[in-house]
Amino acid sequence: xxxxRGAEFDDFVRTRSVSLLRVAYLLTGDRHAAEDLLQExxxxxxxxxxxxxxxxxxxxxxxxxxxxxxxxxxxxRRPESxxxxxxxxxxxxxxxxxxxxxxxxxxRTVPLRQRAAVVLRYLxxxxxxxxxxxxxxxxxxxxxxxxxxxxxxxxxxxxxxxVVTIPNGSGSSR
Amino acid sequence: xxxxxxxVRAVLHRATDHLASPDGLVEGVRRGGRRRVARRRLxxxxxxxxxxxxxxxVLQFSGTGGERIDVASRLFDEATRGDxxxxxxxLRDVREVWRRATELDDLRGEPHVVWAGNxxxxxxxxxxQRTMENPVVVQPGDGRLLGYGAFVVPTAKGPRIxxxxxxxxxxxxxxxxxxVFLGPDRDxxxxxxxxxxxxxxxxxxxxxxGRIVRQHLPVTFRDGAAxxxxxxxxxxxxxxxxxxxxxxxxxxxxxNESEILFPGGEDRGEPKRYDYVLPGADLAWGAAVDPTKxxxxxxVAFEPFIDIVGTHAVNPExxxxxxxxxxxxxRRLLIETIQYDDDPGHAVAILGRGExxxxxxxxxxxxxxxxxxxxxxxxxxxxxxxxxxxxxLEYRAAVGAWQDAGRGAALVPVGAIEVRVTPASGVxxxxxx
Numbered sequence: 001x002x003x004x005r006g007a008e009f010d011d012f013v014r015t016r017s018v019s020l021l022r023v024a025y026l027l028t029g030d031r032h033a034a035e036d037l038l039q040e041x042x043x044x045x046x047x048x049x050x051x052x053x054x055x056x057x058x059x060x061x062x063x064x065x066x067x068x069x070x071x072x073x074x075x076x077r078r079p080e081s082x083x084x085x086x087x088x089x090x091x092x093x094x095x096x097x098x099x100x101x102x103x104x105x106x107x108r109t110v111p112l113r114q115r116a117a118v119v120l121r122y123l124x125x126x127x128x129x130x131x132x133x134x135x136x137x138x139x140x141x142x143x144x145x146x147x148x149x150x151x152x153x154x155x156x157x158x159x160x161x162x163v164v165t166i167p168n169g170s171g172s173s174r
Numbered sequence: 175x176x177x178x179x180x181x182v183r184a185v186l187h188r189a190t191d192h193l194a195s196p197d198g199l200v201e202g203v204r205r206g207g208r209r210r211v212a213r214r215r216l217x218x219x220x221x222x223x224x225x226x227x228x229x230x231x232v233l234q235f236s237g238t239g240g241e242r243i244d245v246a247s248r249l250f251d252e253a254t255r256g257d258x259x260x261x262x263x264x265l266r267d268v269r270e271v272w273r274r275a276t277e278l279d280d281l282r283g284e285p286h287v288v289w290a291g292n293x294x295x296x297x298x299x300x301x302x303q304r305t306m307e308n309p310v311v312v313q314p315g316d317g318r319l320l321g322y323g324a325f326v327v328p329t330a331k332g333p334r335i336x337x338x339x340x341x342x343x344x345x346x347x348x349x350x351x352x353x354v355f356l357g358p359d360r361d362x363x364x365x366x367x368x369x370x371x372x373x374x375x376x377x378x379x380x381x382x383x384g385r386i387v388r389q390h391l392p393v394t395f396r397d398g399a400a401x402x403x404x405x406x407x408x409x410x411x412x413x414x415x416x417x418x419x420x421x422x423x424x425x426x427x428x429x430n431e432s433e434i435l436f437p438g439g440e441d442r443g444e445p446k447r448y449d450y451v452l453p454g455a456d457l458a459w460g461a462a463v464d465p466t467k468x469x470x471x472x473x474v475a476f477e478p479f480i481d482i483v484g485t486h487a488v489n490p491e492x493x494x495x496x497x498x499x500x501x502x503x504x505r506r507l508l509i510e511t512i513q514y515d516d517d518p519g520h521a522v523a524i525l526g527r528g529e530x531x532x533x534x535x536x537x538x539x540x541x542x543x544x545x546x547x548x549x550x551x552x553x554x555x556x557x558x559x560x561x562x563x564x565x566x567l568e569y570r571a572a573v574g575a576w577q578d579a580g581r582g583a584a585l586v587p588v589g590a591i592e593v594r595v596t597p598a599s600g601v602x603x604x605x606x607x
Contacts, residue, residue: 013199014200018194025190043207100189125183148444157185
């Protein structure tokens with residue numbers, strides 16, 4: 001029997017998986033969990049392809065946030081694992097690893113929906129309307145989540161002592 | 175320096191630059207997707223079996239490797255409870271409200287009214303519906319998504335459905351809302367009976383020294399729920415509810431409390447935080463004094479001043495202050511301000527040594543509009559802790575010149591009788607100790 005999803009679905013996975021994986025990683029704080037989450041969500045997209053083929057990425061983002069929330073709810077009841085246990089560093093990229101660990105640790109201090117709002121707005125560059133669709137909430141709530149999430153993230157990053165050097169002359173921040 | 179929006183974008187991108195698409199992703203997704211399609215078809219064909227199996231409690235499902243799926247949660251199977259359980263017209267209305275609100279494509283069967291009853295504010299209900307699939311969504315523990323649930327509450331415009339929540343298998347109901355405020359003034363608390371004893375505390379007050387005072391009362395359920403009169407919850411939440419004994423770990427979520435704390439979903443802003451480490455603090459705390467960490471004994475000492483079972487917003491106008499210092503006799507000094515909603519804040523000073531030996535020595539109510547909001551006289555002639563965020567502080571004894579005491583917070587000697595406070599932008603004012 002011919003698979004109605006065809007090459008269109010494969011193209012979607014190939015072209016958008018890294019972008020979705022980045023979102024999943026920042027939502028979960030763990031590469032392995034992010035890959036599992038991405039796989040689950042893409043399987044869900046596969047099952048519903050006929051319904052979502054016009055807007056698969058929007059559907060996938062929404063599913064990512066919902067499933068990450070479920071994982072996070074459970075995770076918050078048990079002690080956090082040390083980041084080093086979750087996502088081992090490669091010795092030749094210590095600066096990048098330090099930044100990554102600081103960012104992930106800082107994001108962990110931000111409640112999930114606020115974190116999702118920040119990630120979708122600032123990593124994915126989604127509009128408020130698109131973010132509201134992904135979070136299934138009002139645009140006002142997105143603004144609120146984003147503002148509060150950003151404040152927490154900035155505070156946590158400042159506490160981490162992270163020094164960020166931004167390329168292309170956009171300055172550096174502590 | 176605060177990170178600007180460009181910096182935030184940059185760090186988020188750099189933190190994910192190392193990620194690449196997993197090998198064999200397309201093939202893996204297709205394989206998994208095909209399994210899901212097959213399982214979905216099997217579930218659709220086997221609904222009659224699932225219904226029959228639920229009587230026994232658990233259905234052993236062998237569709238994909240023998241995973242055990244709990245399909246018999248009482249929230250989906252038990253007969254409707256409540257005094258409106260046989261009111262077919264109301265049940266029909268409730269299901270209709272549910273259907274209009276839930277346009278999820280993965281629901282199956284009919285919505286189930288778990289409870290329907292009269293309350294002092296009108297007719298209310300709690301509804302659930304199963305999902306088409308039961309993927310594992312809670313790890314570890316293999317908690318599976320069973321379905322969705324939501325309260326339907328009375329309003330002037332008719333029944334309204336509140337936040338839709340996911341329900342999990344394996345007994346994971348702790349994260350779900352079990353209670354809701356009813357009425358325009360939210361002065362009735364409806365609590366569902368999930369089969370375990372529940373306590374509630376209708377209000378919170380403060381002892382003269384700032385300690386939290388709460389009375390815990392048992393909830394008496396009748397036919398699946400309890401309607402409790404509570405003080406109006408218009409702008410803040412004073413009610414706490416949880417499984418008995420009510421504690422930090424047994425709190426029950428009230429579904430619409432965020433509507434009270436954040437009306438319209440609007441942000442209320444965050445208070446400005448000030449962490450001061452006084453000169454010489456390292457002598458008592460060690461070289462690595464860290465304002466973000468507290469010794470266990472300090473946490474325990476502060477606990478009576480913290481509403482560990484309640485839910486509150488914070489007043490963005492009231493600073494959040496902590497001061498780390500050391501007393502002349504070598505003890506560790508720690509001051510915290512604690513403030514909820516629009517209530518008066520309190521400053522609490524503790525003294526101690528090491529990890530566990532900490533005692534509350536003095537507290538005061540804080541008025542942040544005062545020139546010198548914090549002035550805590552320590553026992554045993556150890557001086558007076560004064561604080562006014564960002565202000566220049568000076569002190570003097572009965573006679574003599576003003577002595578510099580730094581900015582924001584200081585421990586002034588026991589002989590000091592006056593403190594001069596010069597705000598970052600403003601006129602110097604003197605406060606008597």
